[in-house]
Amino acid sequence: MNNLIKGEKHDWEMVIGLEIHAQVKSNSKLFSSSSTKFGSSPNSQVSLVDAAMPGMLPVINKYCVEQAVKTGVGLNAKINNYSVFDRKNYFYADLPQGYQISQYKYPIVGEGKVTIDFKDGTSKDIRIVRLHLEQDAGKSLHDQNPSKTYVDLNRSGVALMEIVSEPDIRTPDEAGMYISKIRSILMYLDTCDGNMQEGSLRADVNISVRKPGDEYGTRCEIKNLNSIKFIKQAINYEAKRQIEILESGGFIEQNTMLFNTSTGKTRPMRNKEEAHDYRYFPDPDLLPLEISKEEIGKIKSSIPELPDELKNKFIETFKLSNYDASVLTAEKQTSDYFNETINSDPELKNHAKIVVNWITSELFSLLNKNNQDLNNSPVSPENLGQLIKLISTNEISGKIAKDVLEDMFSSGKTPRQIVDEKGLQQVTDQDEIAKVIDEVIAENPKMVEQYLAGKDKLLGFFVGQAMKFTKGKANPKMLNDILKQKLNKKN
Amino acid sequence: MFKSSLKQTLKDLETKKISIRELNQDYLKRIKENENLNVFIHFSEDNVLKQIDNLEKDNSAKKLKGIPIAIKDLFCTKSMPTTAASKILENFNPTYESFVTQKLLDEGSIFVGKTNLDEFAMGSATNTSFFGNTINPLSKENMPLAPGGSSGGSAAAVAADLCLGATGTDTGGSIRQPASFCGVVGIKPTYGLCSRWGIAAFASSLDQAGIFSHNVEDASILLQSIAGFDQRDSTSAKVDIPNYFENLDDDLNGKTVGIPKEYSIDGTPMEISQIWQDAIKFLEKKGVKIKNISLPHTKYALPTYYIIAPAEASSNLARYDGVKYGFRSDEINSLDEMYENTRAQGFGREVKRRILIGTYVLSAGYYDAYYLKAQKVRKLIADDFNRAFKECDFIVTPTAPSAAFPLNEKQNDPIKMYLNDVFTVPASLAGLPGISIPFGKDKNNLPLGIQILGKHFDEQQVFNAAISLERSYE
Numbered sequence: 024m025n026n027l028i029k030g031e032k033h034d035w036e037m038v039i040g041l042e043i044h045a046q047v048k049s050n051s052k053l054f055s056s057s058s059t060k061f062g063s064s065p066n067s068q069v070s071l072v073d074a075a076m077p078g079m080l081p082v083i084n085k086y087c088v089e090q091a092v093k094t095g096v097g098l099n100a101k102i103n104n105y106s107v108f109d110r111k112n113y114f115y116a117d118l119p120q121g122y123q124i125s126q127y128k129y130p131i132v133g134e135g136k137v138t139i140d141f142k143d144g145t146s147k148d149i150r151i152v153r154l155h156l157e158q159d160a161g162k163s164l165h166d167q168n169p170s171k172t173y174v175d176l177n178r179s180g181v182a183l184m185e186i187v188s189e190p191d192i193r194t195p196d197e198a199g200m201y202i203s204k205i206r207s208i209l210m211y212l213d214t215c216d217g218n219m220q221e222g223s224l225r226a227d228v229n230i231s232v233r234k235p236g237d238e239y240g241t242r243c244e245i246k247n248l249n250s251i252k253f254i255k256q257a258i259n260y261e262a263k264r265q266i267e268i269l270e271s272g273g274f275i276e277q278n279t280m281l282f283n284t285s286t287g288k289t290r291p292m293r294n295k296e297e298a299h300d301y302r303y304f305p306d307p308d309l310l311p312l313e314i315s316k317e318e319i320g321k322i323k324s325s326i327p328e329l330p331d332e333l334k335n336k337f338i339e340t341f342k343l344s345n346y347d348a349s350v351l352t353a354e355k356q357t358s359d360y361f362n363e364t365i366n367s368d369p370e371l372k373n374h375a376k377i378v379v380n381w382i383t384s385e386l387f388s389l390l391n392k393n394n395q396d397l398n399n400s401p402v403s404p405e406n407l408g409q410l411i412k413l414i415s416t417n418e419i420s421g422k423i424a425k426d427v428l429e430d431m432f433s434s435g436k437t438p439r440q441i442v443d444e445k446g447l448q449q450v451t452d453q454d455e456i457a458k459v460i461d462e463v464i465a466e467n468p469k470m471v472e473q474y475l476a477g478k479d480k481l482l483g484f485f486v487g488q489a490m491k492f493t494k495g496k497a498n499p500k501m502l503n504d505i506l507k508q509k510l511n512k513k514n
Numbered sequence: 515m516f517k518s519s520l521k522q523t524l525k526d527l528e529t530k531k532i533s534i535r536e537l538n539q540d541y542l543k544r545i546k547e548n549e550n551l552n553v554f555i556h557f558s559e560d561n562v563l564k565q566i567d568n569l570e571k572d573n574s575a576k577k578l579k580g581i582p583i584a585i586k587d588l589f590c591t592k593s594m595p596t597t598a599a600s601k602i603l604e605n606f607n608p609t610y611e612s613f614v615t616q617k618l619l620d621e622g623s624i625f626v627g628k629t630n631l632d633e634f635a636m637g638s639a640t641n642t643s644f645f646g647n648t649i650n651p652l653s654k655e656n657m658p659l660a661p662g663g664s665s666g667g668s669a670a671a672v673a674a675d676l677c678l679g680a681t682g683t684d685t686g687g688s689i690r691q692p693a694s695f696c697g698v699v700g701i702k703p704t705y706g707l708c709s710r711w712g713i714a715a716f717a718s719s720l721d722q723a724g725i726f727s728h729n730v731e732d733a734s735i736l737l738q739s740i741a742g743f744d745q746r747d748s749t750s751a752k753v754d755i756p757n758y759f760e761n762l763d764d765d766l767n768g769k770t771v772g773i774p775k776e777y778s779i780d781g782t783p784m785e786i787s788q789i790w791q792d793a794i795k796f797l798e799k800k801g802v803k804i805k806n807i808s809l810p811h812t813k814y815a816l817p818t819y820y821i822i823a824p825a826e827a828s829s830n831l832a833r834y835d836g837v838k839y840g841f842r843s844d845e846i847n848s849l850d851e852m853y854e855n856t857r858a859q860g861f862g863r864e865v866k867r868r869i870l871i872g873t874y875v876l877s878a879g880y881y882d883a884y885y886l887k888a889q890k891v892r893k894l895i896a897d898d899f900n901r902a903f904k905e906c907d908f909i910v911t912p913t914a915p916s917a918a919f920p921l922n923e924k925q926n927d928p929i930k931m932y933l934n935d936v937f938t939v940p941a942s943l944a945g946l947p948g949i950s951i952p953f954g955k956d957k958n959n960l961p962l963g964i965q966i967l968g969k970h971f972d973e974q975q976v977f978n979a980a981i982s983l984e985r986s987y988e
Contacts, residue, residue, distance in 0.1 A: 071610060075833040077603065078590050078612060079712040080747050110829050114853055121832020149813035172849075175839065304885060305824055307718035309748050386874070 040190035053182035054081030075119035102136025117161035130155035195255035341375035363404035520732035534580030557627035574624030584680035588629035599643035602860030608852035612712025616968025629667030631830035662692030687938025690950035694913035694963025706751035707946030709744030717823035744839030758813035767801035789954035828872025913963030
């Protein structure tokens, strides 16, 4: 695959690494017992510890540690038996302690990797450098008052996992696929809710450009991007900006950048000289974190199937294509839905491909149209299973089934109910279909003549007419066969 | 001046020889008579009377019921403001009670007030307080003396008999040195014995709460009350707390005392070397084996301490930023200006000095040379003690290199001031328990202190050696 981008003078290659900040899914904060619930009224979830009152001390939330270990396992990474919490010192209004408790030299999770799959069937490993636990800051609200900044500390102290990749990413698409994959893994593990809009998952992007084969160039870091779309936009803009500078003989300053989502441009926030000296040192309020092999083993054994495992299982069990299987497993809710559907009736296992299609095209497009999510789909997996069974047993046609699904979607009824109420059972009675065809032939003598004269296309016309008579309920294959038979007899 | 002991007072209360009200009226009277000493940052007679009222209505038996206790103003208290002797926390009223003071309240003690200290416990003379110096009650007419520090207010409160005991905190000697200067008993227990929850932090890896009292018995009773595991402090130790008082035993026969040669330093006044020798001789008479030991890294203790403590302080004090509580400067045109002006106006000179030192030693490019090295040396110092304690049961040294000095001496020479901690800092770095007891006087009739150090969580041995020496001196 050619990943190069054309400049005025050269071809250039992007070198990209991501730092993903994923909010740990937990009821309480990393070092205090306050709730982590999103969207509560400002400063309603702030303990004495979160507000950094004098004499208050952090106490580690064991559940958050387990979540980080779980995630590490999911990233095929080394879990460190010994890790240390450090203080990252800087002043900001929404950082009550004047430092963030993070992990610097000794993170809880070491090197790992994730695999991204391309549409053409190839794949690529992106190496993970580390994962560490840290506290989130509060929020500064600058838009509430023209002369004041308000501070909301609800988020202060919420646990984050920072997942740092090697600069293995070469294109904006790869960056998008990488973050999607991480998101998928976290959601399978239930260690992060993956909600990018609410900021549960956000990323800093490190990017530089180079001529292919050259050493790495000077990089810039774009801070705090909270959608895949913005990540791609920001990378494209920033790469172009760097290439223009380099091609006109300039050099790149190692800056920290902000991305403006309305203009689609990056702008410098601070340069290397202005960079903070965070004065990291081990937090003396906390003991080093030690996790025994037994504890790690226990957590490992509690881990559910991850997308890659599940994908391979689907390919093997249901003879699905790599593409279908990867679409099904990209999101946990999709694979869960598929599993529930296909297991709702033993017959359905023989129609896996049809099940996939009905989920990923028909149901998805209905959900999309109605701005709904699979998680709260009005059509239950059992009902979709029933519907597919009605098709596979020839009770209704695929075409009718689409109408039934729409009805199920809006009314919440079972497919059986709808089919019975509306009398949509497929007509599979040979005689009945033959009768209809006879009528159609009788009513359209000119068309029959033209057909027999060689205008084959007119077959569709006859099918359509016959379907109209049966209100779409005629079994299409039988209709076709009988129609051809009868027309050919006329010859 | 007759000073009633805590132990005797508890008996008198029990036998109704005296009532809680009478007892505390007596102390209130003395507190008001001694206002010139500037012992308290916060004192409210009404508050004390209210506590007496409440206790009179309370029929339950409590270990320290009615006992007047003074609280160093570094402990957060619900019923009284908490300032850490800093302008930046002026008028700060905590909504919570520190672990240590809650325990004392649960035992039924009465808080007479919040005592003065060096700002954020940084100092050795209680002269860096925003609320002015405390004067040592043992001062002569024309020569006001420093009470030592940082817990100088608490030491002075006990020495002037304004309470039957007081809480202190000790980071590098802040209980032991003022105890020595004021002629009272002061114990800093093992790091982790008393929870730090609710104590405004100076240097988290060194800060430890402790007790001032008139005598060793009283100290053993009071320490018992404030010790214990607290899950809200991750450095709090899960250890069984023995009944120190019940177990007091002055028979030291067969024990071994370690005498570290590195504590004989040039320039130590004769009288201090003399009381040290006296103590050793007495112990020998009591059947204690004298063992000369070496703690070879002692000379690095002070510089190590003055890197680690300011480093932690520079970070611990970052929360005082004018955003959430406490003082905020009026001169604000930007966020940076709010920080700069609030902290410039809110902190005193010594605190600012230590924040600067701490910031410097943690800076990129200096971290390895200072902070990291200091951590390594700290380990060596702890190893010295561990090795020594294989050969002895406790260690005896002088507490401080001098008796109480005049109020204004050393004011402008921080290095000289820091030298006060030379004998107390090593045990702080190693997290060991240490007590200072009055033992003899200098030529000006000022008290001198002897320090007894013990193994981790062996407070009992420290108390036993202390009571033996105390009884020898009586």
